[in-house]
Amino acid sequence: MLTYDILIVGSGGAGLYAALESRMEEDLQVGVLTKVYPTRSHTGAAQGGVNAALANLDPTDTWQDHWFDTVKGSDYLADQDAAEIMTREAPMVVREMEHWGCPFSRTDEGKIAQRPFGGASKPRACFSADKVGHVMLHTLYEQGIRHGVNFLNEWQVLSLMHDGQRCQGVTAINTQTGRVHTIQAKAVILATGGHGRIYWTRTSNALGNTGDGTAIAFRAGLPIKDMEFIQFHPTGLRRTGILVSEGARGEGGFLLNGLGERFMSRYAPEKMELGPRDLVSRSCETEVREGRAGPEGEVFLDLTHLGRERILERLPQIRELCIEFEGVDPIEEPIPIKPTAHYSMGGIHTDLNGQTSIEGIYAAGEAGCVSVHGANRLGGNSLLDILIFGRRAGKHALEYARNNSFTPVDTGQEEADTQMIASMMEGESGASIADIRRAMGNLMAEKVGVYRNGKDLESAVSELADLQEQFKTVRIQDKTKAFNTELVSALELKNMLDLAEVVAVGALERKESRGAHTREDHPERDDGNWLAHTMATLGDDGRPKLDFSPVTITEFEPKARTY
Numbered sequence: 001m002l003t004y005d006i007l008i009v010g011s012g013g014a015g016l017y018a019a020l021e022s023r024m025e026e027d028l029q030v031g032v033l034t035k036v037y038p039t040r041s042h043t044g045a046a047q048g049g050v051n052a053a054l055a056n057l058d059p060t061d062t063w064q065d066h067w068f069d070t071v072k073g074s075d076y077l078a079d080q081d082a083a084e085i086m087t088r089e090a091p092m093v094v095r096e097m098e099h100w101g102c103p104f105s106r107t108d109e110g111k112i113a114q115r116p117f118g119g120a121s122k123p124r125a126c127f128s129a130d131k132v133g134h135v136m137l138h139t140l141y142e143q144g145i146r147h148g149v150n151f152l153n154e155w156q157v158l159s160l161m162h163d164g165q166r167c168q169g170v171t172a173i174n175t176q177t178g179r180v181h182t183i184q185a186k187a188v189i190l191a192t193g194g195h196g197r198i199y200w201t202r203t204s205n206a207l208g209n210t211g212d213g214t215a216i217a218f219r220a221g222l223p224i225k226d227m228e229f230i231q232f233h234p235t236g237l238r239r240t241g242i243l244v245s246e247g248a249r250g251e252g253g254f255l256l257n258g259l260g261e262r263f264m265s266r267y268a269p270e271k272m273e274l275g276p277r278d279l280v281s282r283s284c285e286t287e288v289r290e291g292r293a294g295p296e297g298e299v300f301l302d303l304t305h306l307g308r309e310r311i312l313e314r315l316p317q318i319r320e321l322c323i324e325f326e327g328v329d330p331i332e333e334p335i336p337i338k339p340t341a342h343y344s345m346g347g348i349h350t351d352l353n354g355q356t357s358i359e360g361i362y363a364a365g366e367a368g369c370v371s372v373h374g375a376n377r378l379g380g381n382s383l384l385d386i387l388i389f390g391r392r393a394g395k396h397a398l399e400y401a402r403n404n405s406f407t408p409v410d411t412g413q414e415e416a417d418t419q420m421i422a423s424m425m426e427g428e429s430g431a432s433i434a435d436i437r438r439a440m441g442n443l444m445a446e447k448v449g450v451y452r453n454g455k456d457l458e459s460a461v462s463e464l465a466d467l468q469e470q471f472k473t474v475r476i477q478d479k480t481k482a483f484n485t486e487l488v489s490a491l492e493l494k495n496m497l498d499l500a501e502v503v504a505v506g507a508l509e510r511k512e513s514r515g516a517h518t519r520e521d522h523p524e525r526d527d528g529n530w531l532a533h534t535m536a537t538l539g540d541d542g543r544p545k546l547d548f549s550p551v552t553i554t555e556f557e558p559k560a561r562t563y
């Protein structure tokens with residue numbers, strides 16, 4: 001049995017920052033386990049920026065402005081104490097990243113460059129051209145190596161183990177050998193990222209963003225919070241959903257409909273293209289629904305007026321993606337776009353230190369929900385969230401591991417997981433992983449998308465239950481042990497189906513429109529009944545069960561949200 005004092009699952013920004021924090025000046029065994037090579041984590045795909053009120057571009061910016069923008073952006077569902085911590089500490093962590101060697105773009109005076117982002121009252125997104133996540137992830141990985149963090153690469157966690165009160169560890173499959181192992185740990189930090197892939201056919205997310213940690217926590221009896229809130233990013237490439245960063249609008253890009261009109265003047269006359277993402281995505285969809293789309297049901301992002309030099313300096317990766325995946329050079333012509341499923345506001349419920357309801361089990365980053373993003377996240381706030389709350393979870397786990405002993409663990413879960421895999425490997429015929437996945441993605445995009453209504457959501461819930469039944473008949477055709485990617489896909493699909501159900505059930509239950517959750521049949525925000533977090537747990541019947549918990553309001557009373 002492998003043993004660690006602290007086991008971190010996931011090597012994106014949240015996991016690596018947690019690892020650094022828990023590794024610093026300590027003689028504890030800290031391991032980071034990740035299903036992909038660390039620097040392939042989705043954090044590396046982040047393009048646009050990380051928010052911090054450094055006031056390098058606008059000297060009047062303050063962390064309090066950032067705090068308010070975050071709460072307003074969340075449609076007042078964020079917990080204001082959590083948002084306060086995040087925005088107050090933001091300048092410190094961004095400087096810490098800088099001191100660790102993160103190569104941010106610079107102003108003429110040599111300060112960290114900042115750009116405007118959606119829903120922000122001041123320009124505060126710190127960036128590195130359009131590759132900020134890439135440089136952050138590599139900086140954190142280098143520091144991890146330097147500080148002796150122990151990596152288990154290409155291992156996939158299957159289950160969490162606890163005795164109802166305290167953490168025992170996890171089970172995980174080593175994909176290089178196909179063997180299931182028990183890993184004992186005093187503390188486990190789940191930093192497994194988001195679940196955008198439940199919208200399989202229309203998402204900006206990496207293939208591995210299948211919500212494993214969130215689904216595993218849910219099946220282990222932990223509550224998962226606000227799962228109905230899925231952010232659609234307005235500017236996904238038309239045919240693939242690949243992201244064109246908000247940085248493109250931050251640099252001055254316009255949104256045009258099929259008639260060539262700058263349509264945002266209808267929806268956000270003041271902020272225009274730099275309205276928050278929920279609003280801009282709805283605006284794009286409305287243009288399409290009302291018949292003002294381009295030939296393939298798209299709208300357009302026009303950068304041509306920015307000029308060649310600025311595009312090459314500030315948005316080089318965006319240009320490459322547009323040429324490669326749409327055959328369009330943004331220097332010459334507008335980019336065809338459609339909203340794309342992008343970010344999971346919901347996740348594993350935690351306190352301000354990343355602790356869940358079981359001692360020693362933590363969650364951080366997109367897998368967790370503390371909650372700082374409420375019903376709608378602002379661009380640039382997720383990279384910040386993963387640093388701040390990855391750090392806090394690491395710090396707290398370090399204290400916990402220092403002051404607690406191991407909880408005994410038996411190998412029952414390892415046997416159960418080994419058996420579960422063996423039965424999926426037996427036999428040949430059954431439902432196809434690819435078919436179920438595609439059906440799930442299509443139905444989520446059509447019925448649990450930007451606009452939602454009771455009738456579609458009811459049918460989504462029942463179709464997902466059917467897909468769960470079909471999944472039980474899936475049999476793995478590839479019988480090899482080493483690097484069995486078909487098995488990996490099956491395990492991921494089960495996680496996605498469980499979470500898709502929670503998202504659909506939560507969306508059906510929440511009878512109001514707030515942030516990214518827009519109900520055509522309940523178009524108003526309803527603070528009287530719905531200013532609350534939804535908490536989903538696994539019911540005895542194997543289906544999600546919903547409860548509610550209050551939102552923490554400390555400073556900003558909810559008011560109408562206009563831009």
Ligand SMILES: Cc1cc2nc3c(=O)[nH]c(=O)nc-3n(C[C@H](O)[C@H](O)[C@H](O)COP(=O)(O)OP(=O)(O)OC[C@H]3O[C@@H](n4cnc5c(N)ncnc54)[C@H](O)[C@@H]3O)c2cc1C
Binds near residue numbers: 035038041046206365
């Ligand atoms: C294209 C794109 C652009 C973005 N741009 C921005 C931006 O400009 N600014 C911003 O603030 N935010 C941006 N975001 C959002 C932000 O990048 C993510 O929310 C954030 O990076 C998530 O970090 P994380 O550490 O929580 O998880 P991730 O970086 O997703 O890492 C998850 C880790 O968990 C591991 N893992 C998952 N499941 C398992 C398992 N079962 N067993 C073992 N390991 C597992 C993976 O291997 C991986 O290492 C963007 C997102 C996308 C998709």
